Amino acid sequence: MPISHLVERFGTPTYVYDESKILDCVGDLRRFDVIRYAQKACSNIAILDLMRRHGVLVDAVSAGEIHRALTAGYTAGSQPPAIVYTADIFDHDAIRLVVEYGLHVNVGSPDMIDQLGEVAPGTNITLRINPGFGHGHSQKTNTGGEHSKHGIWHTQLEECLRRADHHGLGVTGLHMHIGSGCDLEHLAQVCAAMENAAMTAGRGVVSISAGGGLPIPYRPGETRVGLDGYFQLWDATRQRLENAFGHAVTLEIEPGRYLVAESGYLLAEIRAVKQTGDNLFYLLDAGFNNLARPILYGAYHPMSVAPRDGDARRRLQDVVVGGPLCESGDIFTQEEGGYVVRRQLPAATVGDWLVIECAGAYGFVMSSNYNAKPLAAEVLVRQGAANLIRARQTYADLMRGECIPE
Template sequence: MAYYSIQGIQLTDLAKQFGTPLYVYNADKIREKISVLKSCFSNIDLKIKYACKANTNLSILRLMRAEEVEIDVVSPQELELALLAGYNGSQVTFTPSGVDFSEIEFAVSKGAIVNLDNLSVLEKFGQKYGTSKGCLIRIKPHIFGGGNEKIMTAHPESKFGISIHQKAEILDLVNKYGIKIIGLHQHTGSDIKDGKTFIDAAEAVFEFAKDFKDLEIIDLGGGFKVPYAPNDPGVNMEEVGAAMSNAFQEFCQKYGKKLTLWVEPGKFLVSESGTFLTQATVVKRDPVKTFLGINSGLNHLIRPMMYGSYHYIFNASNTDEAKQEEYRVVGNICETDTFSFDFKGKQNERLLNEVKEGDIIAMANAGAYGFTMASHYNSRFLPAEVLVDGGEARIIRMRETMEDLVRNQI
């Protein structure tokens, strides 16, 4: 049973060794996803930029660097983490949204490539750097795509990117200050499983690119869907890779030179690597339903409550399917913090192998936007993190203590 162990180590043994709540990551799964991406894009110059907001643990970043995956960051702090992990500035792309220009200056000072997403920042960049520094522009292609409205980023009302309808204003600034635009970028959203959405967005970028003569890069973002349950289909990367590669080759021929295609997967690379381990604290048989309480909450994994996202949940302590029961899986936070949502974003019950208090309750697809979105709500400690690599498990983030919680308070 693949879900019950990682590289031959039982989840229950990991919980016993490191305690719960616990994020566990499978290094082999990350390498597998990197390999899939590299193999699905053919006859083009491809560069993978890991969107590290999905998981910024230094050990994960070092693993990405060792696999020759570069990095996309969205804050000065993520940039600093990338440098600590061994990246040099030129391997980092800084793609912020609505930040003060001082953050752009900081990124440039570290040698990062900046990706600008509004006209105000573009003009300030021109005034400050003129022709001396190149940059990317993030455009908004007015494409609808993504799992739900909270993770769609390319539609007309999205805050991200400069609208494709503002090309004239962009070109005015580029010409006024001699700004060297080395790349165009777009990101449609997350959980996209069909190639058509990517191609529609790509075609919008290709059309937009005709008036920019110094391009070296086309960055089509990420958003490739991952499977969330044993029978849930993910994106067909062979199909998407082939379609995007062909479209990119055709564009390069029309443009008159070979460019580099960048993709920015975050969730695709790390989501399936992660398993979140918790412990059953109470089985509460209510007249309406049976609640399964665990020693965690939305403070540790907010995706279900924030997005109505689905996580496959199972009882890692009991592999016997002979006796199962429906449970509403809930947390210990003083707030409604349900973990069990269906694929339509509605709270539901999950059919689990019989649960007893003390059992280890595991949640799959916890490698992306799990720990990075965790908080100290209710003044509870953040979970520990463990990486399994080469058949061995090692702690990569210590469990917090009360001293950590009050360290910066005065």
């Protein structure tokens, strides 16, 4: 779809998601018994509705994500549970909703067992285990090992099983998620850790979850991971557990990034082209208020220039791409540690558009109103038609709820 059409209708900055790409990625994972979408990656209710209609279940990490899942039509009470609350704490809203809707909980801290046991004795839970190691595309997305706050430490599993038993909670499954954007080598190590943990937990285990973490190619030359070997490893683990327990064990996977990252584009307009010393800057109307991954992790996103005049033969030049915010770190071409780097992009002038690609995961959901910038619009392209799935925030929205005391 021509960018000029999208910009004319929706303005910039705008997130655009390609539905067919999401469905292709869902298709890649069909061999797992359950695909559970980690909606933290992109939680617009239109995306959740799409997942639901294609048989993908959902994970929620907060009361807000539970509300989103319910609004998108997921219902509680089914088996396997359509909504699973996975977190390291219950805040008051979350535990209230879990009890009200009878939601399944994947417990990430021993305290949660006592808290749930007090208000919902007799229910079934799964335990998220921190296997003692982790990995991620950045240290900030590593969710395993002793520096991670996530999950029940692996040596405390037996104590947690006793706690659950004390409250009459049934431990029906185990879950391990060691980080986001992992390599397959680390992900593969989780199978052995899962098998050990499941043998400790015993025959009550009827489901295992491989968590998320599947990487996608962001940089030129990176290729998609081959999922055959990964599935086979998990399937073999599942089969050994089935043999040991004498009953079926459901195999879940819980990706966020893999399902949505490549479907998403952030459209922005170039509003200034300026030289400072040796650096030529393209300054956009989108900043880290719209896409925080570069400033947070030094994350690399592919970018392309869409010239307003359609000229596809512009010469390439080295540029730094930044945003509008009053903050030096508001740079899309930076490496971890905040080092500004240059990117080869076509020559551009004010009014041309710049598209930041692979922005569907951990993009819009990490937006902020910093510098009083309204949140961007979101658009879903379905069968060639562009549908607005979130209106751009208005300036009235920006101040909603604020008041000046008498």
